[in-house]
Amino acid sequence: MTRDAADLPSKDCLWPQWNVSPRVRAFVTTRNGGVSDAPYGGGEPGAGGLNLGFSTGDAPDAVKENRRRALALTGSREAAWLEQIHGTEVVEAGAVIERLAQGERTRADASVTDRAGVVCVVMTADCLPVLFCDNDGRAVGAAHAGWRGLAGGIIEKTGERVASLAGVPASSLNAFLGPAIGPQAFEVGEDVLDAFIAASQEDRRDATRAAFRPVGGAPAKYFADIYALARMRLADLGIDAARVHGGTHCTVTEKERFYSYRRDRVTGRMAAMIWLNE
Secondary structure, eight states, X not given: OOOOGGGSOGGGEEOOOOOOOTTEEXXXXXXXXXXXXXXXXXXXXXXXXXXXXXXXXXXXXXXXXXXHHHHHTTTOSOOBOOXXXXXXXXXXXXXXXXXXXXXXXXXXXXXXXXXXXXOEEEEESSSEEEEEEOTTSSOEEEEEEOHHHHHHTHHHHHHHHHHHHHTSOGGGOEEEEOOBOOTTTOEEEHHHHHHHHHHSOGGGHHHHHHXXXXXXXXXXXXXXXXXXXXXXXXXXXXXXXXXXXXXXXXXXXXXXXXXXXXXXXXOOOEEEEEEEOO
């Protein structure tokens, strides 16, 4: 099953279009470009899928080959694969990779690094991946922002850690919002609205409430705009809107391009990866 790195064309990934140091390299995979069979397959009938999650029920050998293909684009042999738990723990990516070499997993939802060749990675299939870097490529980070982590402050904590490593104010960071469930598909209950209102700054509560569009009926349901909620948290870090990129896709409705747990239940996982070149 081993092939060369060209097996994953760059067109099968999303590449942030941000004006930062060429040291910063980042991409987000789609469901295309791999070897997994249905229901983990690609967007076209019979096409192989790039499922990167071992916990999905997919054939382990297929996932291994898919990970090899994704890693080939980074030039590294390993990445800081996390055991994501929808929390707010931020860890150092290099330490994660060292533990993986010893057969140990790290339970966290974000990683950061200032070391060249160390790949930060988070996996998603509707949750929001957020990538961070500074202008000069001193440090990078990747966060997995499901609604619980987003309400709990995973974006702020990751941004602050990247800024600390880079030795710059958090307000000077750049952020990329990868593909996530869109505002026309993310139906939630009043408990989710209440969690975000309770966690928001007082002067942002009206804007937070506006990110939830009532669906009607009883009990109350809403369509939540996870991108708008994330942008508010980035603004809380002082990051200007011009430094926030992405946030235009919907994993649920763009079936041919993205995996979606909300849509399919049994499905694959995509990865958002960021690292520093020498």
